[in-house]
Amino acid sequence: MPQINDELLQQIRDRFAQIDHCPQQGPRIFFENAGGALTLNSVVETSQAYAAIPDNQGRDNPGSHELVRVINQAKADMAAFMNAPGGQFFVGESGTELLFRLIMNACLATGPGQVLGTTLEHPATRSACARWAGIAGQSHVLVEHDDATGTVSAEGYAALVTPDTKVATVVHTSPVTGMGVDVEAVAAAIRAVSPDCYIIVDGIQHAAHGRIDLTAYDVDGYVISPYKVFSRHGYGVAWISDRLTALPHNSLIDGPAENWEMGTRDTGSYATMSDVVSYFEWLGSQVTDSTDRRERFLAAGEAIHEQEKALTDAMIHGTGNLPGLAEMEKVTILGGVDNPAREGLVSLVVDGVPSADVVRALNEQGIRTHLRKADHYSGNILTPLGMDSCVRVSMCHYNSVAEVAQFLGAMKTLAA
Incomplete structure (x- = not known):
């Protein structure tokens, strides 16, 4: 059944x-x-509620305190949903903008060497790598995807990765062929040859299907576009590892060193991600008797x-x-x-x-x-x-x- x-x-x-x-x-x-x-009905309702709030984060008043609590809760919810090992979540302009920013900082911080991607990828990653590898004096090498299967394998990456591979990009699911990539196997193949490579994943097409496990993947960046995973337009979400967080990046003088957000973000965008996570948890609760949150997320992914x-x-x-x-x-x-x-x-x-x-x-x-x-x-x-x-x-x-x-x-x- x-x-x-x-x-x-x-x-x-x-x-x-x-x-x-x-x-x-x-x-x-x-x-x-x-x-x-x-779009989830809950996301529509949440978006409307937060659009009315005049308060900013970081002030000493009850309205502001609640905004900070909601943001922290959303980050915790996303960490649980994606099984994130440390690192941080933050929101930006879009999934494309965030991929560009992660790739830019990884390329500029790592010096001469190779940037490795594939012909399967969306132009968000391919364009960012082409631009920033060139500026950083790196070579941009592409693994050829398989035309017949519409995907790319870990073996394909293994054939071209070198000890000098500084940055690598992976598309979790192709938006054209609809075929998934084994991110865990690809990352393992890269790390076997270049253990310190910064691996950045385009998870935009994959996210709606569930089954995300950042602990298993052993990557440094994972980006999604919430409008493709039951939320709304107008923002993107990135997770970055602690070591990617520590790289030089655009930030305000004397501001918090680990902050990657540019200016005040919409609290409603964070709140709607909690709605999305709650939906996956609810779905999981309908197909498993487990009360464990991670088990429910896994069950939801399998049912989907x-x-x-x-x-x-x-x-x-x-x-x-x-x-x-x-x-x-x-x-x-x-x-x-x-x-x-x-x-x-x-x-x-x-x-x-x-x-x-x-x-x-x-x-x-x-x-x-x-x-x-x-x-x-x-x-x-x-x-x-x-x-x-x-x-x-x-x-x-x-x-x-x-x-x-x-x-x-x-x-x-x-x-x-």
């Missing part, structure tokens, strides 16, 4: 805003989760993984009497049909039908997907495959097999 049954799925869906409708479009199925997940696999399996192999994408002759699935690295996402092309037309036709039937073009965001994945674009269909655990069936019905006509 699945951990997320129909009854629990309804309880999950009730916790999200605009789960099946758009204020502009009306009824719709949301398969654009990789572009930004749905199982549900999303059921959704992608139904999409690829069919459900009821509807054929799956794999049975549609004109459809090509990026990363192959049966790929264990897949995380809730199917990217596809329809032979003879421009991807933009597929996205438009689905949208006209109330099914929200996204066009990825071979541009600065996705060209690294699509160009080697000889594709100018693809359709990204991204699901989350609150989606249903009934929604997948509606999508397949539409695709059967489009791909005929």
Whole structure:
């Protein structure tokens, strides 16, 4: 019996805003989760409450004291959720901005040597490494990802890492192929050759799927974008290790040496991350009898993984009497049909039908997907495959097999 049954799925869906409708479009199925997940109702309420508060942090008054307490609680909640070993959490402008800042400081502080990344990565890390490696007099080396599987392996990193590798970047999940990377194995391969390398992970696409364990990963930085993990736009979250914290970085003269935040941040952004963590804990409590917080987070991650696999399996192999994408002759699935690295996402092309037309036709039937073009965001994945674009269909655990069936019905006509 699945951990997320129909009854629990309804309880999950009730916790999200605009789960099946758009204020502009009306009824719709949301398969654009990789572009930004749905928002928890609790996050909407918290955001509204904190938008009204005039007080600043760091003052000696009851309002300010409460803001500081909320921020500290959110940092503790995130540390528990991600199993963070020391270090610190802080918020910034966006996930992209934070990746740039972590990579910049790591490159500038480490001197001549190698900066190691991959062709799978989002331009947030690749662009930051290209820029700051150049300024720091370092070489920027890229591990080639596997076109067939849409991911990159620890062996790929091991082949190119040297004792002189000073900084390395890893994408936890590709936003184009939807395939995950074994961060723990990659970090171990890097540290076996260059133990002091600063390893920075782009966890932006992965976070909504749960199962984050910073203790196991043994990395120095991990960045997420909260709007992709049930919170809202307008900020990013980074975790950095104690040794990355200690590197020279932009800060105020005579200010706290370990502070990486730039100016006064929105307390509501921290508070909404507590809402997100609370949601994962609640979900875990529905699928395990354990009262241990870490056990609940792990159980939530497993339930999410199982549900999303059921959704992608139904999409690829069919459900009821509807054929799956794999049975549609004109459809090509990026990363192959049966790929264990897949995380809730199917990217596809329809032979003879421009991807933009597929996205438009689905949208006209109330099914929200996204066009990825071979541009600065996705060209690294699509160009080697000889594709100018693809359709990204991204699901989350609150989606249903009934929604997948509606999508397949539409695709059967489009791909005929």
